[in-house]
Each structure stands twice: as C-alpha cells, then as structure tokens.
Amino acid sequence: MSPMSNGPTSNGPTSNGPMSNGPTSNAPADGAGDDLLEDPRTVRRRSLRLLGSLLRPVARPAWWTVAIVVLAQLAVVAGPALVAFGIDTALPALADDGDARPLVLAAGTYLVLAIGGGLLSAAVVRASARVSQAVLLDLRGRLFRHTQRLSLEFHERYTSGRIISRQTSDTDALRELLDGGVTTLASSGLAMVFTAVSLALLDWRSGLVLLVAVVPGLVLTRWFQLRSQRQYRLNRTAAARVIVRFVETMTGIRAVQAFRREPHADAVYGEEAETYRRTTAEAIRVNGVFDTGLTLIGNVTVCGVLLAGGLRVLDGGLDVGVLVAAVLYARRFFQPLAQIGMFYNSFQSATAALEKLSGLLAEEPTVPDPQSPVALRDVRGDVRFERVEFGYGDGPTVLPAMDLHIPAGQALALVGETGAGKSTIAKLLARFYDVRAGAVLLDGVDVRDVVPADLRRAVVMVTQESYLFSGSIAANIALGRPSATRAEIEAAARAVGVHELVAAMPDGYDTEVDKRGGRLSAGQRQLVSFARAFLADPAVLILDEATSSLDVPGEALVQRGLRTLLAGRTAVVIAHRLSTVMSSDRVLVVDGGRIVEDGAPQDLATAGGRFGELYDDWQSTLRT
C-alpha cells in the first residue's frame, strides 16, 4: 500500500479551453474535494488572504503597472479630442489666418500620444508579466514545499491527479488572469470611464445618447455572464472527463488489452469527446451572440450619435470636429465591454483556482513537529507499542489496544490476512501517522517527541513498490545518505548482492533509471532499494516485502540481500514469503488489529494455531 500508487483518478490536469478566454481550471470535475463542505465565506476569505500574501512582495511593481495602465489609457482617450481640436480650431486657423501652428501642434501631439500610447501598452505587458511571473514562482515553490511537508494521511486522501491539477491547471488559470486578464480588465474599465467622461465634457447631448445605449449593453453583458458561466462549467467538466477517461484507459492499458475492452473503451471515450465537442460549440455560439450583439449596439449608437449630432451641425448648434470626436468615442465605447465579458470566465476560473490552491495550502500536517524535540543519537532500536489505539482519520478503530515490545536487534515478521493491520503497525512505527491513544516509543522516547530528522535517520521504511526516482542508479542508492561516496555506494550494492547487476549495465552506476525504474525488473528494483536502505543504515528497518513472485534464482538473490540488510538491526518485516518468516527471530500473527500469536517461527509452526495453518498452507503450495 503505497502513497505513490494513486493514479490520476478523478481529475487529471486539463488542457486549455476551446476559447481563447477559457483557461484551464476544472472546477466542476474537481468539485468532489473537501472544499465543498466549507463555508463559502471562509473559503473566500482564505483565497483573498492567499492572494494578498502573494501580491504583497510585488506591491511596488504592481502599482507601477497600474500607473502605466492609467497613462496608456489617457494617451488613447486624448486622440478624438485632438481630432476635434484639429478640425474645429486648427484647420480654420490655417484656412482663415494662414496660421499652421495649431495644426502642427495638434498633429504633433497626436503622433506623440500615439507613439507614447503604443510604448506604454508594451510596457504594461512587460510589467504585468514580471509581476505575474514573480507571483507564480512564489506560488509554485510554496505549493511544492507545502505538499511535500504534508503527512502521508493527506497523500493517501488527496489523489495525485488533484495535486497535479493544483500545480498545473490551477496555477495556469491564475497566470492567465495575472498575465493578461487584470491589465485588460483595468484598461477596459478605464477606457470606458475615460471615454464616457471625455464625451460628456465635449458634448453632453451625445453623451446622453451613449448613456441610453449602455442599458441594452449591460443587459446583454449580464446575459452573457450567466450563459457563459453555465456553458463554461459544462465545458470544463466535459474537458476534464475526456482527459480522465484517456488517462484511466492508458494507465490501465494492460487490463484493457488483456480483457479486449478496446471497443468498449473506444465507445465510452467517443461519447465523452462528443459531449466536449457539443459544449465547446455551444460556448462558441454564446460568444458569437455576445460579440455580434455588442457590435450591433455599438453601430446603432454610432448611428444615433451621428444622426442627432448631424442635425445639430446643420442647425449650427454643433461643430463638425466635435461630431467626429463624438462618433469616434461612441465607436470605442463598446469595445472594452466585449473584452470585459470575455475575461469574465478567466476571472471565474482564477477565483476557483485560488479557492482550491488556498485549500491545499491551508492543509496542516497531521503529524506535527514536536513542541520540545528530543534528540536521539546512537539509537539502539528498542521499540515499544504501549496501549496503542489507532484508526485512520475519523474512521473506525483499526488497532484497538496494542502492546508490543521489540528488543533492539530483533527481526520480527508480521503475518496476517489482508487488511489485518500489518502495514498500519509499520506506518505507526515510522510515524507516518500518530496514534489516537497510547504511545510508540523508540529507545524509551515517544516518537512524537523525537527530532524529525533523527527519527527519519533511525527508522527507515522500504515499501513494496521500491520507488526509483529518475536519475542514475548511484543517485538512487544514495537517496538515504546523499553524502555517500561512490565507494560507499558500491559497498552497499555489494552487501545486498546487486553490484554485479549494476556493473553489467551500459553505464554501470551512472545508468539512468527511467520513470519508476522501468528498465529494472521488480526484483532488481527491490535489490536497489535494499542497497539504499543498507547505505542509510537505520537502527530500525521496516520492510513491506513484495508479493510479486520472482523466479527462483531471483528469489534466492533477494533473500540473500535481505539477510544482509536485516543483520544487526531491529527489523519489522511484513512478510509474504515463508523463507523470510522462517529466517526471522519472531513472528507476530495479526488479526483484526490484534496480535493473536507471538513466538519463534519454528515453535509457532508446530503449535497448531493460526500460524501453524498458514505454515501448512505455504508448505503445500511449495510442493505443488
């Protein structure tokens, strides 16, 4: 039972949405998280706190960005006013008085503002990218450090697919908003305000026409928000389901092929893909309606301004230049509204992402560091369970009341049916979990009080999976003691009998192991993990023996390696092989979280109890 074994289950990372404004949060598919049970206000407050803590270190560049946005918008909005000045003042001055200066001034200022506006817009992109990248770097680091620090309890509960989503699609959703969304929203909002104010100052009657047009504009935007919100959710769920189905099928490809499930998998995947296509098409349609609607309202507004203004020009009540400027302003007014609408989804998924990210960061390790830590040097390896009671989370009791003493240096084999509680005992000893009542003592000290680094050095657990990280074999062996020299690494490999095997590899100890040690057989991986544990040299070694059957020479090799590894230290082995059990000093038979038999293997084998039965079963399987 390994924490690493969780596949990407309920929600793999999702890809980008079909629309340019669709970032990558998969909120609905991920909704099964614990976040749903929380009070929305608490979640919102927690998200804002996270956002605040992320933005605080970049407050200064963020304010600079805002200042540049304001300047850029001012530069843009001044354009039509200059046109009005050019037509109404500068041109007559040139025509009537031959004075070209006002026209040169208007044209020059327009040019400077146009160039300045362009440069400022570029500066906004750069500045906001700098802020967003700093925020994301900080966030990624925090997420990694925090997730790594969390207890095994968390990792067994929170699927690796969800953790991947936090690191990828959720940070991406935030990036999308910070990179372009916030500045676009700010620019668009400012542009609308500046445009409306400029128009009102220039000609309030034209401003009034605009005000009337705002009403249908807002109604349309609200409609779009509601529709696109629903469509967006459906779309994200569909996208997540396509990916989950894909990952699930490919992860379980052996079973799929073995049971000839390809046509079924194909059909199910086809349905998911079709739903995704349909929701995407609908989302695009909603976008289309919104875009077209806004363009229509914009054009009608321009028409209204032109008509009302034109009549007044004929009356002599309005200058032509002002009319041109009013038309330009009216045309510009609705463009930002489209952008604001488009970024609404971005904003939503970033909010959802923030909620999920802050939820992850709010998780506390269930195995806390000690208040007043006790250093443990020269550990002998004496282990005691004193009236230990334990259950996972709020779940049922798994160990009701366990008393156990393992003297230093004893090799103990744990046997029992599946689900009996063997791994649980091992995990408590390694302090992956804390007891509900009673205590686990190492050399007389409660493991909850031991300096964590000392405990990790003293107690090492080798799991069935023998997880190998990408990197060289040497680096994998040195995992438990990174300072080890090559000679020490080789000595450890020799001790457990894996040296010849490694030496025969293409690059010897520098051979790269790919993901999960793919190039090595299960037995070879196990030997490498034995070498790793041997080098770490713990006083107490816990070993979850692999159940996979090895060929006979492989089995002998592993048994030899195991004997060397266990020699001279306290060992707790969750044993699946008779040979391991028989070569240990003592056997505990566990049933329903209780020790039902305890004694030397040879004695128990003939005592006629549970172990006796197991022993006979084993013997008969060996004979067949």
Ligand SMILES: Nc1ncnc2c1ncn2[C@@H]1O[C@H](COP(=O)(O)OP(=O)(O)OP(=O)(O)O)[C@@H](O)[C@H]1O
């Ligand atoms: N992470 C967990 N959360 C909740 N319950 C768990 C968890 N791990 C184990 N259990 C429960 O605790 C009980 C003991 O499980 P444990 O893994 O210790 O058994 P085991 O004897 O090691 O079994 P196996 O030989 O199959 O590994 C089982 O009923 C199991 O369902």
